[in-house]
Amino acid sequence: MRYTIADLKRGQKAVIKHVDTDELPIKLLEMGCLPGNEVELIQFAPFQDPMYLNINGSYLAIRRETALQVEIQPIEQNPGL
Amino acid sequence: MSKQINVALIGNPNTGKTSVFNALTGLNQKVGNYPGITVEKKEGICKLPRGVKAHILDLPGTYSLNATSLDENVVIELLLNKNDKDFPDVAVVVADVENLKRNLLLFTQIKDLGIPTILVINMADRMRRKGITLDVTLMEERLKTRIALVSTRKGEGIDTIKDLICDYKHLSTEPCLNASLIDPEYFNGLRRAFPNHDLYKLWLVITQDVNFVNLDRQLVADTSSFSTHSKSALKRLQQKETIMRYQFINGVLKEGYAVDINVAKGFRATLDRLLTHKVWGYLIFFMILMVIFQAIYDWSSYPMDFIDEMFASLSEWVKATLPAGAFTNLVAEGIVPGLGGIVIFIPQIAFLFLFIAILEETGYMSRVVFLMDRVMRRFGLSGKSVVPLISGTACAIPAVMATRNIENWKERLITILVTPFTTCSARLPVYLIIIALVIPNTRVLGMNLQGLTLMLLYLLGFGMAVFSAWVLNKILKIKSRSFFVVEMPNYKLPLFKNVAITVVEKTKSFVFGAGKIILAISIILWFLASNGPSDTFDVAEERVAEQVDVQGMTPAEFSNKVSAYKLQESYIGIMGKAIEPVILPLGYDWKIGIAVISSFAAREVFVGTLATIYSVGSDEEETIKKRMQAEVNPVTGEALFNLASGISLLLFYAFAMQCMSTLAVVKKETNSWKWPVIQLVFMSVFAYVVALIAYQLLK
Numbered sequence: 001m002r003y004t005i006a007d008l009k010r011g012q013k014a015v016i017k018h019v020d021t022d023e024l025p026i027k028l029l030e031m032g033c034l035p036g037n038e039v040e041l042i043q044f045a046p047f048q049d050p051m052y053l054n055i056n057g058s059y060l061a062i063r064r065e066t067a068l069q070v071e072i073q074p075i076e077q078n079p080g081l
Numbered sequence: 082m083s084k085q086i087n088v089a090l091i092g093n094p095n096t097g098k099t100s101v102f103n104a105l106t107g108l109n110q111k112v113g114n115y116p117g118i119t120v121e122k123k124e125g126i127c128k129l130p131r132g133v134k135a136h137i138l139d140l141p142g143t144y145s146l147n148a149t150s151l152d153e154n155v156v157i158e159l160l161l162n163k164n165d166k167d168f169p170d171v172a173v174v175v176a177d178v179e180n181l182k183r184n185l186l187l188f189t190q191i192k193d194l195g196i197p198t199i200l201v202i203n204m205a206d207r208m209r210r211k212g213i214t215l216d217v218t219l220m221e222e223r224l225k226t227r228i229a230l231v232s233t234r235k236g237e238g239i240d241t242i243k244d245l246i247c248d249y250k251h252l253s254t255e256p257c258l259n260a261s262l263i264d265p266e267y268f269n270g271l272r273r274a275f276p277n278h279d280l281y282k283l284w285l286v287i288t289q290d291v292n293f294v295n296l297d298r299q300l301v302a303d304t305s306s307f308s309t310h311s312k313s314a315l316k317r318l319q320q321k322e323t324i325m326r327y328q329f330i331n332g333v334l335k336e337g338y339a340v341d342i343n344v345a346k347g348f349r350a351t352l353d354r355l356l357t358h359k360v361w362g363y364l365i366f367f368m369i370l371m372v373i374f375q376a377i378y379d380w381s382s383y384p385m386d387f388i389d390e391m392f393a394s395l396s397e398w399v400k401a402t403l404p405a406g407a408f409t410n411l412v413a414e415g416i417v418p419g420l421g422g423i424v425i426f427i428p429q430i431a432f433l434f435l436f437i438a439i440l441e442e443t444g445y446m447s448r449v450v451f452l453m454d455r456v457m458r459r460f461g462l463s464g465k466s467v468v469p470l471i472s473g474t475a476c477a478i479p480a481v482m483a484t485r486n487i488e489n490w491k492e493r494l495i496t497i498l499v500t501p502f503t504t505c506s507a508r509l510p511v512y513l514i515i516i517a518l519v520i521p522n523t524r525v526l527g528m529n530l531q532g533l534t535l536m537l538l539y540l541l542g543f544g545m546a547v548f549s550a551w552v553l554n555k556i557l558k559i560k561s562r563s564f565f566v567v568e569m570p571n572y573k574l575p576l577f578k579n580v581a582i583t584v585v586e587k588t589k590s591f592v593f594g595a596g597k598i599i600l601a602i603s604i605i606l607w608f609l610a611s612n613g614p615s616d617t618f619d620v621a622e623e624r625v626a627e628q629v630d631v632q633g634m635t636p637a638e639f640s641n642k643v644s645a646y647k648l649q650e651s652y653i654g655i656m657g658k659a660i661e662p663v664i665l666p667l668g669y670d671w672k673i674g675i676a677v678i679s680s681f682a683a684r685e686v687f688v689g690t691l692a693t694i695y696s697v698g699s700d701e702e703e704t705i706k707k708r709m710q711a712e713v714n715p716v717t718g719e720a721l722f723n724l725a726s727g728i729s730l731l732l733f734y735a736f737a738m739q740c741m742s743t744l745a746v747v748k749k750e751t752n753s754w755k756w757p758v759i760q761l762v763f764m765s766v767f768a769y770v771v772a773l774i775a776y777q778l779l780k
Contacts, residue, residue: 019320021313021316021317021319021320022313022316025149025564025566026145026147026149026316026319026320026323027144027145027147027149027564027566028564028566029319029320029323030144030145030147030183030186030323031144031183031566031568032182032183032327034320034323034324034327035324042350042353043353043354043357043451045357045359045451045452045454045455046359046455047455049454049455050451050454050455050464050565050567052353052357052451052569056182056183056327057180057182057183058180058182058183058568059568059569059570059571060566060567060568060569061447061450061451061454061565061566061567061569062565062566062567063454063458063565066565066566
């Protein structure tokens with residue numbers, strides 16, 4: 001299943017897997033939204049939009065439609081390794 | 082005398098770049114515009130050791146050299162144009178110690194342009210509290226630069242920056258990243274096609290949407306010796322470039338920078354939980370709004386009354402002191418009241434900018450944008466439209482200018498177009514006098530009916546702004562990508578110096594920018610009101626003497642009659658009579674017509690104009706009110722100001738576009754006459770129709 005930032009729950013962390021460069025502004029990439037970086041959902045506004053994130057140490061808010069373009073790999077709560 | 086050193090101050094937003102600029106230049110700064118555009122240009126002079134001076138240019142905050150807004154274009158255009166008189170001898174990049182990773186991205190880009198670059202790491206006083214340690218020597222070595230650790234809050238490190246600027250010739254100009262590694266094949270092609278150009282600069286020219294003086298984009302596109310890439314291929318390369326830059330930065334920070342995470346979090350998270358909460362967040366925002374309104378309408382009324390009296394007595398004084406004549410009249414009736422009309426807004430504008438500056442400085446404004454975005458988007462607006470709409474309740478002029486940080490053009494345009502609907506302070510005097518005339522001073526459900534009406538008018542203005550935004554969103558066919566990315570900065574206590582400078586600068590730019598137009602129009606209106614066709618206008622005294630019984634009239638009463646006659650026969654009186662057939666269905670006579678026309682200079686002129694027309698001879702509010710109450714409608718024979726015509730006037734003033742200064746600013750911000758003309762026609766026609774319906778239903 002394809003997970004995106006829009007699937008994150010509050011306080012949940014994930015690693016960015018793929019970024020659709022055609023759909024996203026270069027500004028977002030430069031703020032650290034790049035494959036391999038960690039993303040954490042801090043807060044949503046009502047209707048889960050916009051989303052307040054910590055990406056790679058940068059705190060920023062993006063709209064849900066943008067969040068849908070960033071694929072993630074959720075970090076397991078219990079890695080069990 | 083040696084040449085000044087040209088310094089460009091560059092940095093991400095929210096890094097305290099402006100604090101560094103203020104610390105370097107003090108009050109030795111001036112704010113202007115870049116030629117042809119309305120982007121603010123801030124520059125200042127800094128005295129360095131050994132008698133050297135530096136010219137400091139505070140460039141607009143930007144996250145990178147990949148420009149996405151007009152403000153950001155300025156940065157890259159300057160840095161790529163060696164012939165610009167402001168081209169920096171040395172670039173000072175300001176970074177926030179808590180966001181070094183992201184801030185260094187811009188630093189590496191600047192460094193790769195081959196400009197000598199100094200890195201200022203600001204907010205160093207927060208390091209211990211945030212558990213941060215830095216190895217400055219190692220970072221200087223790896224980044225091939227000199228670093229100044231600065232705390233503008235404590236005033237530390239500013240001298241280090243000055244010393245480094247003095248010694249700029251010793252800075253390395255070696256790049257951080259070898260650009261050709263992004264795509265060796267592509268860059269080899271570039272090198273072959275343009276052997277004399279710097280590769281990284283070429284790359285920027287190709288990827289940016291900016292007009293460059295030195296290098297024609299078409300030239301790049303036409304040169305077939307290398308294959309140009311499609312837009313999306315270029316963007317993938319840009320992503321690769323960004324990743325490579327972060328790899329480099331991560332490498333540097335891994336060795337030179339450490340954070341103890343356990344110390345770092347806490348305060349920010351707690352405050353965010355409260356301020357972005359889905360209930361408390363909105364409640365707190367609402368309370369802050371109440372305080373701002375209180376300040377704008379209540380607290381500022383004291384200085385405003387004072388200014389009003391000052392200018393009234395100044396006008397009297399001029400009349401009494403200067404020899405009578407056309408020049409004295411121009412000064413006493415045109416220029417002084419015109420200036421007064423500008424100065425009277427200073428308290429409100431200053432209060433508004435004080436609050437906005439504090440909200441921005443603390444980092445709270447971004448939380449408001451976050452909370453409001455979804456709601457506003459329903460109406461084709463953005464979360465970032467909240468600031469202009471709030472500002473609009475003081476004055477639409479700074480409000481329209483505050484739309485600049487909305488990246489999406491359609492959302493920005495809609496915000497600009499609807500902002501003038503919000504009830505600006507110029508409407509207030511008009512509302513107050515008409516409400517006092519036509520709305521009974523009784524209580525309904527424990528609320529004062531007059532106060533309730535005033536509140537309804539505010540809600541009406543705001544509701545109309547939102548409603549027309551919704552309509553415009555449906556009508557306007559503008560394709561624009563929504564690039565909504567808002568940084569959520571750390572919470573900080575506002576620096577008094579920064580807030581004070583912002584308030585002074587913004588107020589000054591209002592007084593000298595909008596003020597010029599208001600003054601000019603006041604003078605024109607004065608001329609139109611005090612001159613007329615000579616055959617009737619110049620013989621006013623005789624005509625009045627013929628018409629009325631002079632016997633038993635005091636000289637003051639006689640001169641009031643004469644000025645009323647003069648106004649009637651003046652050019653503006655003729656204009657008022659000419660439009661009377663149009664405004665009669667709204668319940669107005671030609672005198673109100675004149676007041677409506679003169680309101681196009683500034684709405685609050687309405688009251689003063691009526692005062693002149695009814696020859697009250699004083700601006701005393703009670704007197705004007707009594708006189709207005711006694712006025713009779715020539716057609717119906719009833720009181721002219723009754724519920725029907727009063728409501729009709731209130732609605733007309735609520736909706737009509739009666740502010741030339743706002744139109745001028747809209748023209749400047751949208752770069753075309755199309756939008757201000759549409760605004761003028763749409764708002765005024767709408768106002769007319771609503772006022773017409775209201776009067777016809779109520780009469």
